[in-house]
Amino acid sequence: MAAPSARLRLRVVPGARRDSLVGRYADGWKVRVAAPPERGAANRAVVALLARTLRLPEGDVAVVSGQGSRDKIVELAGIDARELEGRLASAEKEEPR
Numbered sequence: 001m002a003a004p005s006a007r008l009r010l011r012v013v014p015g016a017r018r019d020s021l022v023g024r025y026a027d028g029w030k031v032r033v034a035a036p037p038e039r040g041a042a043n044r045a046v047v048a049l050l051a052r053t054l055r056l057p058e059g060d061v062a063v064v065s066g067q068g069s070r071d072k073i074v075e076l077a078g079i080d081a082r083e084l085e086g087r088l089a090s091a092e093k094e095e096p097r
Helices: 039-052 079-095
Strands: 005-013 020-025 028-032 061-065 073-079
Touching: 005 020, 005 039, 005 079, 020 039, 020 079, 028 039, 039 061, 039 073, 039 079
Parallel strands: 005 028
Antiparallel strands: 005 073, 020 028, 061 073
């Protein structure tokens, strides 16, 4: 049996005051990262934020589409879609605004 994995659509806002999960955005989620959109810094910040938020190793989080765009698709290994939604919803409730 293959290990579980899920894909997540994101709208990323780089150059924010701090890294945070904002909440639902269309059919995905919106995140803010403090890193600028230069030389992959924002993508690395997105990976770190999701790994921390979802309690996954950074190596299990990869931007697979939209490397140079605000709209990204991220693949997450070791978590299925149902568990992903549950962890995101929990993190959203805990996130200070």
